[in-house]
Amino acid sequence: MNIRRSIFCIPMFIALVNSAVIVNEGDVDQQGLYSKSDRVDILTNRNFERKIYGQKHALLVQFYNSYCGHCRSFAPRFKAMATEVTTWKNIIRLGVLDCSVEENNEICRQFEVMAYPSLRYLHEFYVKGNGNIGEKVHIADSPEKLKSNLITKMQSEQVSGRLITAPSLHIDSYSSYSAVFKSLPHDINYAFLVLENVNSTIGSELALDMNDYQHIRVVRVSETSELSNIANIKQFPAVIALSSTLEPILMYPKEPTKQSFLKAINSFLKSRNYVFPVRDQGSQEIITNENSDEYPATLNTDLVYYSDLEKTLKTSLHTEITRFKSLTGEPLQALLDYLDVLITSFPSRGNVKEYLMDLYTTLKTRKTWSGSEIYELVNNLETEHAPVYTTNNLEYIRCKGSQTKFRGYTCGLWTLFHTLTVNAAQKLDTTDGPKVLKAMHGYVKNFFGCTDCAMHFQAMAARNRIFDVKENDKAVLWLWIAHNEVNLRLAGDVTEDPVHPKIQFPSVSRCPECRLARGAWNLPAVYQYLQNVYGADNIQMMRRTITSAAASPFSNLDIGMLSLLYM
Ligand SMILES: Cc1cc2nc3c(=O)[nH]c(=O)nc-3n(C[C@H](O)[C@H](O)[C@H](O)COP(=O)(O)OP(=O)(O)OC[C@H]3O[C@@H](n4cnc5c(N)ncnc54)[C@H](O)[C@@H]3O)c2cc1C
């Protein structure tokens, strides 16, 4: 009997498993800054179309870059909002897409995402098509303000005839209680009248929060209505429970907030033995401290690895420069300038140089390129000149964070440009150093996916007169000073990796001779230290076995020489 049953069960079981796989095709549990437990839809290029187009509900999509500091500090706020609006899921859902993931790039290009993070509102039954890239929603600093921006957007959607299955977010003037009930369906037992200012979002938020309450409605009533006089209300917002038999009961929430209003309404309903909707509590997964066990706490060094430089270069060429819908004029020139300094000063091994030169000369042949054409070109040339990079799975070594949300690409970009200024300076008969600064300025301005970083950097460049730098060694020091200025600003910031605190570089312990009395810098020593770290001869081939000796970038001989020079 048992055996027969289990045999019978097998094909059904397989069928179930198969269909589950098909339904969730392309879904991932974790990507970039978000994971399954965050109550947002993690969008990827494999599930995007299925989750975005033709849906009954609207969507608020956040396009972000996992390495942008602003995106990292925004993530907790977005998650906080997502938790608060999970019950709105039949009306609107929140989605996130990481534009720093190469395979998602095409979508970010299609949606013309140029700033990170960007919020776009996509109405229900959205269709794929040219120019359908959603509508901008303002980013706000607090989850509350974010939510009120979203509600304002949803209100205007209803005015234009959309979101019709959602509760009404519209505010009206009423002259009597019966006028309110006349506007409602017959099966409503209680209406909660929220008397408020047109600009208040409390009523709308309550309506959305209670969207799945059966036989209940939230009705927004303008504070200037005749009804306010009838109810003798002097302070707004106020809330009145109105039964279908038109008996009004004025309620007294403790505070003029949504939470307080909702609490009052819920206790009122409870006292009336109301049956609340059953809600899915969601999975409360325990978030483990990722890769903390494999993270080598002893690897705390200034050493630069080829792997860091190559991974940064590859990311920049694969995902950053390909982001434009169309590239022409100043941005295209900025790209050429960037490639130019890479060709002259990147400490390349293998075929990187030939590859970059080919890319440069091909790009030069035309005045306009689309992002997808550049992406194709980059990939084709990479295959043609293979192997361009040392390994297929490049990893950050110097720039590895103690958790995936820290360090990475932005650290790589600093490392890359320091390396370029230092190596440009080693050629005595050229002024490639200032050219690197100019190229960096153009790159950051036009391509760096961290929007707030780019803005800060441009302001600093203007202040510190980046274009007035005329000598190679000044270029090296200019960038060192600029980076220290950023370190100072970001010290203690949420984006700071606790294992790699933002210090004034180099640290006292790494370079005692870099500092003079009373904290003044010894510039020749700093200059020498930068040569020792970023000079082509000192770039590390591969991961060293981690011993305490690896903590110093100098061999014993170097240290001896340094003390001779700077005693
Ligand atoms: C152009 C630019 C602008 C940025 N602006 C912002 C911003 O406005 N807001 C924001 O949140 N983040 C910004 N970032 C990111 C931020 O600076 C860090 O890259 C990020 O926080 C990761 O820090 P990190 O610990 O890896 O060290 P990073 O600051 O990325 O430094 C990488 C490595 O360089 C070395 N180093 C440090 N200081 C110096 C120096 N003065 N000279 C030479 N080498 C040094 C150290 O070994 C360090 O580990 C910006 C990044 C770039 C490239």
Ligand SMILES: *[C@@H]1O[C@H](CO)[C@@H](O)[C@H](O)[C@H]1NC(C)=O
């Ligand atoms: C609502 O907000 C708008 C825009 O901020 C403002 O102009 C208007 O006066 C406000 N209305 C009321 C009634 O407060």
